[in-house]
């Protein structure tokens with residue numbers, strides 16, 4: 481019987497067609513960005529830096545889902561534009577979207593987990609991706625990473641001051657060149673009168689013809705949005721427009737003056753920008769943005785590193801109790817781009833200096849000292865949100881601090897500070913000016929390390 485002719489081609493030969501024609505490469509989607517290893521180094525260090533600074537300022541980490549119910553965002557006005565939201569196919573009847581910002585998810589979690597029962601304010605921070613189907617522009621991605629700090633349940637102007645201090649020190653440590661823009665947009669009533677005034681201003685002397693198409697559409701309907709437009713023609717008209725400062729109520733005026741006073745006391749530079757409004761959003765009273773400053777010294781209003789403000793009505797509008805709050809969001813891709821050239825790896829394992837305070841003046845003074853010591857390379861910790869000295873000392877012990885520095889009313893008046901050796905319990909009074917010399921002999925520090 482003739483043997484059947486065997487097919488001797490091996491597997492490799494059989495797959496020959498692969499060699500002839502390679503598959504078409506699939507590109508990443510428009511507006512998306514890869515963070516490749518060489519850039520990830522920066523990204524990851526800055527992310528760690530953000531988290532450790534947030535913890536130092538007494539914020540607790542929270543992670544909320546990337547997918548949320550779209551009502552959460554539609555209700556809160558800021559992202560009410562469906563075209564900007566990525567909807568997700570989930571269960572039938574669920575209106576799921578990819579979150580366009582972190583704040584609303586954090587507030588939903590605050591309400592749902594009954595954080596209102598905790599001592600207020602509740603300070604939360606979160607780092608994670610957000611998704612917006614935006615118009616494509618350089619430096620604007622459809623997936624970006626935000627770092628948010630939220631102070632929930634605090635109506636005092638000190639909340640804004642401490643929040644801006646944390647944001648300022650985060651960027652200062654990264655040696656970024658930046659400028660803080662700040663304004664007050666008052667309450668809804670103030671904005672109503674202001675919008676009427678703006679409307680008549682824009683209708684005067686052919687100003688309308690200089691506006692971009694979007695602003696022409698908003699005219700008469702959404703006057704605050706006109707102030708947020710970055711188009712050159714619109715900015716030109718804006719430079720002569722009436723300012724909201726003239727429409728603020730006594731209460732809003734006093735609140736804002738206090739915020740600025742605290743920033744002055746904390747030596748935090750800012751630019752009062754009478755036209756900063758942060759779009760049509762949920763904010764009231766204080767609003768702020770942080771703009772990168774270019775080599776030539778010009779602030780770039782199109783690539784803000786961060787933005788935030790007071791949102792006293794948002795928790796209530798999402799179904800919670802009235803809860804005055806304030807928050808800020810950084811775009812980490814933009815922060816990375818700004819600081820990339822000056823990066824050093826963090827290395828921070830040291831003895832702890834605990835800073836305790838008693839009374840308002842001592843709090844302000846110790847916040848300034850806190851920054852000085854941290855920048856000098858000390859691993860300095862505090863509990864500014866706690867007024868009781870006993871609780872602060874317990875925290876110092878829990879952190880196994882090497883020394884505690886205690887600043888009370890008497891010390892503020894005498895320009896001294898109490899230094900307590902936490903191992904021996906021995907206390908000594910040190911002249912305030914001499915504190916760094918004294919610490920040098922007691923606690924180790926990392927010189928020249930700015931990240932950690």
Ligand code: AMP
Pocket residue numbers: 581612614619620621622623624626783784785786787788809810811812813814
């Ligand atoms: P917003 O809540 O829109 O003010 O965003 C807060 C910060 O996130 C901004 O100041 C930017 O740094 C950053 N950010 C917002 N949108 C984008 C985007 N499309 N691409 C990159 N970064 C963004």
